[in-house]
Amino acid sequence: xxxxxxxxxxxxxxxxxxxxxxxxxxxxxxxxxxxxxxxxxxxxxxxxxxxxxxxxxxxxxxxxxxxxxxxxxxxxxxxxxxxxxxxxxxxxxxxxxxxxxxxxxxxxxxxxxxxxxxxxxxxxxxxxxxxxxxxxxxxxxxxxxxxxxxxxxxxxxxxxxxxxxxxxxxxxxxxxxxxxxxxxxxxxxxxxxxxxxxxxxxxxxxxxxxxxxxxxxxxxxxxxxxxxxxxxxxxxxxxxxxxxxxxxxxxxxxxxxxxxxxxxxxxxxxxxxxxxxxxxxxxxxxxxxxxxxxxxxxxxxxxxxxxxxxxx
Amino acid sequence: xxxxxxxxxxxxxxxxxxxxxxxxxxxxxxxxxxxxxxxxxxxxxxxxxxxxxxxxxxxxxxxxxxxxxxxxxxxxxxxxxxxxxxxxxxxxxxxxxxxxxxxxxxxxxxxxxxxxxxxxxxxxxxxxxxxxxxxxxxxxxxxxxxxxxxxxxxxxxxxxxxxxxxxxxxxxxxxxxxxxxxxxxxxxxxxxxxxxxxxxxxxxxxxxxxxxxxxxxxxxxxxxxxxxxxxxxxxxxxxxxxxxxxxxxxxxxxxxxxxxxxxxxxxxxxx
Numbered sequence: 001x002x003x004x005x006x007x008x009x010x011x012x013x014x015x016x017x018x019x020x021x022x023x024x025x026x027x028x029x030x031x032x033x034x035x036x037x038x039x040x041x042x043x044x045x046x047x048x049x050x051x052x053x054x055x056x057x058x059x060x061x062x063x064x065x066x067x068x069x070x071x072x073x074x075x076x077x078x079x080x081x082x083x084x085x086x087x088x089x090x091x092x093x094x095x096x097x098x099x100x101x102x103x104x105x106x107x108x109x110x111x112x113x114x115x116x117x118x119x120x121x122x123x124x125x126x127x128x129x130x131x132x133x134x135x136x137x138x139x140x141x142x143x144x145x146x147x148x149x150x151x152x153x154x155x156x157x158x159x160x161x162x163x164x165x166x167x168x169x170x171x172x173x174x175x176x177x178x179x180x181x182x183x184x185x186x187x188x189x190x191x192x193x194x195x196x197x198x199x200x201x202x203x204x205x206x207x208x209x210x211x212x213x214x215x216x217x218x219x220x221x222x223x224x225x226x227x228x229x230x231x232x233x234x235x236x237x238x239x240x241x242x243x244x245x246x247x248x249x250x251x252x253x254x255x256x257x258x259x260x261x262x263x264x265x266x267x268x269x270x271x272x273x274x275x276x277x278x279x280x281x282x283x284x285x286x287x288x289x290x291x292x293x294x295x296x297x298x299x300x301x302x303x304x305x306x307x308x309x310x311x312x
Numbered sequence: 313x314x315x316x317x318x319x320x321x322x323x324x325x326x327x328x329x330x331x332x333x334x335x336x337x338x339x340x341x342x343x344x345x346x347x348x349x350x351x352x353x354x355x356x357x358x359x360x361x362x363x364x365x366x367x368x369x370x371x372x373x374x375x376x377x378x379x380x381x382x383x384x385x386x387x388x389x390x391x392x393x394x395x396x397x398x399x400x401x402x403x404x405x406x407x408x409x410x411x412x413x414x415x416x417x418x419x420x421x422x423x424x425x426x427x428x429x430x431x432x433x434x435x436x437x438x439x440x441x442x443x444x445x446x447x448x449x450x451x452x453x454x455x456x457x458x459x460x461x462x463x464x465x466x467x468x469x470x471x472x473x474x475x476x477x478x479x480x481x482x483x484x485x486x487x488x489x490x491x492x493x494x495x496x497x498x499x500x501x502x503x504x505x506x507x508x509x510x511x512x513x514x515x516x517x518x519x520x521x522x523x524x525x526x527x528x529x530x531x532x533x534x535x536x537x538x539x540x541x542x543x544x545x546x547x548x549x550x551x552x553x554x555x556x557x558x559x560x561x562x563x564x565x566x567x568x569x570x571x572x573x574x575x576x577x578x579x580x581x582x583x
Contacts (some may be wrong), residue, residue: 032410034410035407040416042400043401046397048419050435054431054435054437058434114329127573131566138514138569139558140518142538143534147340148340150344153355155356157343157355160356160357161357245425246426252520266429270429270524283433283437289427289430
């Protein structure tokens with residue numbers, strides 16, 4: 001069934017075009033590209049329709065304005081100028097970027113040794129370790145965040161344990177509904193996104209390079225900084241992008257654990273489409289968020305390339 | 313092996329770190345089932361005593377059953393469709409070189425990275441402009457966007473570790489395309505197909521953000537849980553329901569990853 005390229009004709013020898021085949025069959029047989037496109041087409045067409053079309057409409061809507069319960073469909077950049085003029089929008093956007101940047105750095109630093117351990121020190125049951133590390137990531141994001149609410153809550157695990165132990169007399173209020181709570185939860189929830197790419201890039205390192213470095217007199221630390229770390233950099237870059245991009249627009253974590261101080265841009269976008277009922281403004285914020293994330297990632301990759309060229 | 317032993321020698325601190333890491337990864341989640349058996353309406357230490365009453369009470373709630381059925385319906389349809397599409401796409405990506413292959417694959421994989429809230433609101437805006445009412449169908453549509461990349465990523469290593477000569481041999485021996493597919497291709501990628509079905513089902517079953525924006529009047533299980541979070545007196549039953557969802561997801565995902573483990577081992581092995 002996957003081979004509709006082959007089933008197009010009853011010819012038992014698929015490597016050669018059938019003599020009487022039409023132009024289409026000949027194309028399919030001769031051209032690898034046509035076969036590739038043919039198989040990819042259903043997925044590609046679906047994804048193009050459900051991603052690009054909604055995006056186009058979103059961009060158009062961001063140029064409208066809200067008028068009561070309806071939209072004023074005259075095209076204007078008013079929403080965009082509002083985003084840059086009213087401090088609340090820029091503050092929230094800046095805070096989202098700041099919080100996910102911290103969470104990204106923390107996650108990558110904490111996950112690197114873990115990935116290193118599995119890549120270099122686990123020889124048997126490697127697969128078991130990988131499954132163990134990625135298993136929680138497949139389960140409900142909502143519930144993993146909810147678990148942190150149980151842990152950090154006013155009467156949660158940490159507070160009630162400390163109070164039972166007699167270490168504190170009042171619950172620590174700063175645990176829940178703070179930026180720190182959001183950052184901790186984000187770092188915990190996205191760990192698998194950091195471990196996997198770093199692990200793969202570490203696993204690819206040719207072990208003989210390390211031997212060569214040792215033979216030439218490098219100690220373990222020098223060996224790590226001169227060979228292992230630079231060669232695993234692609235994994236580190238991938239990991240940081242894979243965490244930074246989605247966490248900037250996160251909704252669940254700040255909604256459950258952020259409180260007013262820890263709210264992020266995703267919460268405001270949801271409010272625009274929900275209680276505030278200003279869809280054009282919500283659309284504008286979504287577009288601005290995407291553009292800002294893209295620019296930051298381009299800048300990040302560009303700087304890294306520049307640094308690498310300097311070193312090389 | 314022995315020559316590189318000084319590079320690979322055991323590192324005690326790293327081992328301790330790894331064990332602590334795994335514990336920290338799992339412990340917060342395990343508090344949910346722990347407190348779901350606690351005989352108190354408050355989620356706090358010290359534990360009051362063992363009870364199953366939160367589960368028993370949950371069992372009798374009509375809305376829970378409805379939400380569960382909704383989630384299963386959406387999950388099953390989404391997993392079947394995305395796996396079907398995923399098989400075609402993974403084969404195209406693994407087997408054939410064609411112009412624009414890299415960027416196109418990158419585009420299809422976008423939903424893994426781009427914040428889902430963006431896709432959610434974009435789709436919401438489109439559906440409302442088209443006048444399509446929100447329902448389980450629109451939730452399923454949203455989940456397809458999320459699940460497609462997972463399905464392809466799961467199936468890709470299967471096709472990459474699969475020698476095309478096997479299919480050619482089957483064709484040379486006189487099988488037609490359909491039989492070649494049935495007797496050679498499918499058995500080779502079968503673990504990947506099963507894994508893809510199980511993983512995409514779980515992703516859809518657990519997905520919240522898309523469902524949050526695109527659902528009509530019939531909530532899925534995560535939406536039901538979200539709705540209950542507002543009521544403090546419902547906290548224990550939410551914990552019980554969450555424990556059930558977590559246990560179900562863990563079992564399904566574990567089986568899926570385990571069935572497909574040889575594909576990962578093949579793709580990752582470089583030595």
